[in-house]
Amino acid sequence: xxxxxxxxxxxxxxxxxxxxxxxxxxxxxxxxxxxxxxxxxxxxxxxxxxxxxxxxxxxxxxxxxxxxxxxxxxxxxxxxxxxxxxxxxxxxxxxxxxxxxxxxxxxxxxxxxxxxxxx
Numbered sequence: 001x002x003x004x005x006x007x008x009x010x011x012x013x014x015x016x017x018x019x020x021x022x023x024x025x026x027x028x029x030x031x032x033x034x035x036x037x038x039x040x041x042x043x044x045x046x047x048x049x050x051x052x053x054x055x056x057x058x059x060x061x062x063x064x065x066x067x068x069x070x071x072x073x074x075x076x077x078x079x080x081x082x083x084x085x086x087x088x089x090x091x092x093x094x095x096x097x098x099x100x101x102x103x104x105x106x107x108x109x110x111x112x113x114x115x116x117x118x119x
Contacts, residue, residue: 015042025102027071029079035071035102036064039094042104047090061089071098 015023023046027038040051040058049055058064062085073079084097091107 015045020103021105023104023106025104026100027096027102028100029071029073034068035096036067038102039067039089039096042102043090043092043094046092046104046106049090056090058089061094062087067096071096 015025017024023042025038025042027033027035029035033041036058040056043049044051044056047056051057058067067085070083070085071080080098082098084095086093086095088094093105095101095103095105097103
């Protein structure tokens, strides 16, 4: 028998990497969702905020247009294969990598009791 789990609970729990105390998401540079859309939806699911109600705007932390330009193809048409950017949003540390990895670390007071994080 299968048990139904809410979308918010699934997004929140299924993406948590307990060993590294972070949430793991990914974006596809060639996919339909932009990197900013991926980050906004990830943060809203983790922090339980409703972006449609104006509870959070990525502009409060980073310029979304600049973020998109960082991860689009280069002027010569070549893909960006390396590099990353990090910033704080909703008290979370957000790391976005050119390969599509998105890691979001919870606020320091939510850290596990196993000791300090090393990055």
